[in-house]
Amino acid sequence: KQEVTQIPAALSVPEGENLVLNCSFTDSAIYNLQWFRQDPGKGLTSLLLIQSSQREQTSGRLNASLDKSSGRSTLYIAASQPGDSATYLCAVIASGGSYIPTFGRGTSLIVHP
Amino acid sequence: IAGITQAPTSQILAAGRRMTLRCTQDMRHNAMYWYRQDLGLGLRLIHYSNTAGTTGKGEVPDGYSVSRANTDDFPLTLASAVPSQTSVYFCASKASGMSHTQYFGPGTRLTVL
Numbered sequence: 671k672q673e674v675t676q677i678p679a680a681l682s683v684p685e686g687e688n689l690v691l692n693c694s695f696t697d698s699a700i701y702n703l704q705w706f707r708q709d710p711g712k713g714l715t716s717l718l719l720i721q722s723s724q725r726e727q728t729s730g731r732l733n734a735s736l737d738k739s740s741g742r743s744t745l746y747i748a749a750s751q752p753g754d755s756a757t758y759l760c761a762v763i764a765s766g767g768s769y770i771p772t773f774g775r776g777t778s779l780i781v782h783p
Numbered sequence: 784i785a786g787i788t789q790a791p792t793s794q795i796l797a798a799g800r801r802m803t804l805r806c807t808q809d810m811r812h813n814a815m816y817w818y819r820q821d822l823g824l825g826l827r828l829i830h831y832s833n834t835a836g837t838t839g840k841g842e843v844p845d846g847y848s849v850s851r852a853n854t855d856d857f858p859l860t861l862a863s864a865v866p867s868q869t870s871v872y873f874c875a876s877k878a879s880g881m882s883h884t885q886y887f888g889p890g891t892r893l894t895v896l
Contacts, residue, residue, distance in 0.1 A: 716885065
């Protein structure tokens, strides 16, 4: 059974810092990995999707990398802003199955001015 | 407006009552999902449907049922609500294929007393 772990569970940083969020998964046979953002009281919004054949994806100040062999992904946020404060979740879809995403429990990020 | 709608936004329900949470998407996505999100437990899949007319059980299906009579609608029914079903419920949808992201609704906050 695929298990997804996100470290740290919570993070508080001053504005302007570059930061890295980590996601690890136990079964490297995956189709893709996604990073989501969730604001308090809201649904999830997709940030980046990395196919299994890709190494990274970038969108603005966000860069997500994927290392299938080690079962790890990182989300890099450059020059963090208070508006980046949210919970960040990663999800993987395992290959050879029913294509159901498995989610991590998220990293709660606070960027303070 | 394209996307996923959920109703109601929130509900307080007496234990033992029947309740249907509604979910509608207008993106013509084949796959739809129901999750519950609880503090400390993250997102857990209740039921899913890969295409109209088919459904499958997720990680925590007991006490819940779903139907998928058409592409757009995926209602979730609690036949006899219990307090442990107090949670925030999210509906999601996704187009077929591994390059497509999941889209989430805004959630329904359900309290069972």
